[in-house]
Amino acid sequence: MAKRLPLRPVVTYNPAIYRHIAGIWMANSLAETIYVLNGPNLNLLGTREPETYGHAKLADVEKLCADTAAQFGLKADCRQSNREGELIDFIHEAHAKKAAGIVINAAGYSHTSIALHDALMAVKIPTVEVHITNIHARENFRHHSFTARAAFATLCGFGIDGYRLAIAGLAARIGVKAKA
Numbered sequence: 001m002a003k004r005l006p007l008r009p010v011v012t013y014n015p016a017i018y019r020h021i022a023g024i025w026m027a028n029s030l031a032e033t034i035y036v037l038n039g040p041n042l043n044l045l046g047t048r049e050p051e052t053y054g055h056a057k058l059a060d061v062e063k064l065c066a067d068t069a070a071q072f073g074l075k076a077d078c079r080q081s082n083r084e085g086e087l088i089d090f091i092h093e094a095h096a097k098k099a100a101g102i103v104i105n106a107a108g109y110s111h112t113s114i115a116l117h118d119a120l121m122a123v124k125i126p127t128v129e130v131h132i133t134n135i136h137a138r139e140n141f142r143h144h145s146f147t148a149r150a151a152f153a154t155l156c157g158f159g160i161d162g163y164r165l166a167i168a169g170l171a172a173r174i175g176v177k178a179k180a
């Protein structure tokens, strides 16, 4: 009779691997989220008026935000809408999901929208307003921002780097330090 080979498990159980996977899962699911909201026409970034808004695309801005947030152990949930009501829904969602902060460039709605101001005031989430251009060096109608009144800080004129600076400032405000 043929000699039976000793049975060997096909899959070896390595607890270290499972701890590693669990660690990644927990780090991702527990990471605090910031919402990055971009308003009307910002989906056109990098495709029109580069002399005013630069060459970077919205996807570049969103990657910059995700990378910057990750440096602080944060997640960036980036949204863009051309509709005022949808931007308001995003702000409500940020509240429902217990977002740690909001970075908002409400674009043209910054100068017109009491409703967006009210939504930001209602949710009481630490908010930074960003404008790519220096709105104070442009037409008079851009000098006033309703949404800025609901933000603890406003950055304008730094180009898309303003988003990176806004996230760093927001992290400092909420007491989150850069990861080594």
Ligand code: CA2
Pocket (backbone or CB within 6 Å): 040, 041, 042, 044, 045, 046, 047, 048, 049, 053, 105, 106, 107, 108, 109, 110, 130, 131, 132, 133, 134, 135, 142
């Ligand atoms: O400087 C900013 O970030 C602004 O929020 C941009 C808004 C403008 O209404 C604000 O006054 C300042 C306009 C966003 C339009 O984005 C475009 C991007 C590329 C091409 C055309 C429009």
